[in-house]
Structures are given as structure tokens and as C-alpha cells.
Amino acid sequence: EELKKNYPRYLKKAQQLKPNLYDGSVIGKSDVVVAPDSEDTLMHAEESRSKMIEKQNAPQMIEKKVITKPIDYAALNQLSTYFNTRFVPQTESSAE
Template identity: 75%
Template structure:
């Protein structure tokens, strides 16, 4: 029975591929290769490490250590005159 259902499903997919709307929209209706998909899943687990959340200090410094690609034209520079000696308070 499973083989009959698979054949019926395959024939429906072939009929769908011949419909003008499907060819117009360039829809891909090929069957899924589950062996390849499972292999990709296994490879993904071995090649990528889950990212840990940054501590508050790491988040603070990483925000200021990254240089933006474009300069910020709205930043203004303030020049402040500082006295050489502090006035004495009585």
C-alpha cells in the first residue's frame, strides 16, 4: 500500500510540473533527499558552535570596540580650556 501511495504521489508531482502556472513561477517540485538532508544536519552540528551570551562587561566593551564602516558625520568635537591650577576654595 505504501508503494502505491508513493507512485500516486510521484505521478501527481509530475502532473503538477506540467501545469503552466508552475513553469511560469519556476517552482521546484523534486522529491526531498532525506539522506542528504540528514547528513547536512550532522555536519552542521559538528562545524558550528552555539554562541554563548556575552556578559554585561563584554557587551559594553564590544559595543565601543567595533569601528563603524562609515564615519558618523553628526559627532561634534568640543574643545575645553582647562586651567593649569585649580582655584583655592576658602
């Protein structure tokens, strides 16, 4: 209850200390959000990892050759940028 009451004051103080973290558009590159690894979080991560391995080794997946690797978004973004700068979209030709 006290935290809710004092939240605006804490937020204002935090904005004064690190304005780039709280401006709504920029996150400081050197500042990291700390997420503690609780036993529950670690258990869910291990369960998720084991499910992924189980899916990769399933006969249906091997037969269909389904790729379950994580997506490399950095490479995808680079390709997208390259594509947008190198290729000009075709325009519809009108019948004259």
C-alpha cells in the first residue's frame, strides 16, 4: 500500500537518475534488467528445454524435417534492411 502511494515519487527520482531508461523510447545500452533465477524459473527453463529436445527427436519431426531451431532475428533484420535498400518494388503497369 505504501509503495503504491509513493510510486510517483520513486519513479520521478529514478527518472532523474537515469532519464534515458524512463523516457519511453530509449533504453540504456549499458544498463541491464536483473531477473533473479528463482528455483521456479530455473525449473520452467529446464522443462522448456527438455520439451524442445523431445520435439526435435520425435519421429514425426525427423520425417517431416521440421526445423525447430531458434530464429536469428539479427540476421533476419539485416536481410530485411539489405532487401529494402537494394531492390525497388515493382509498380503496376496501367493499360494505356
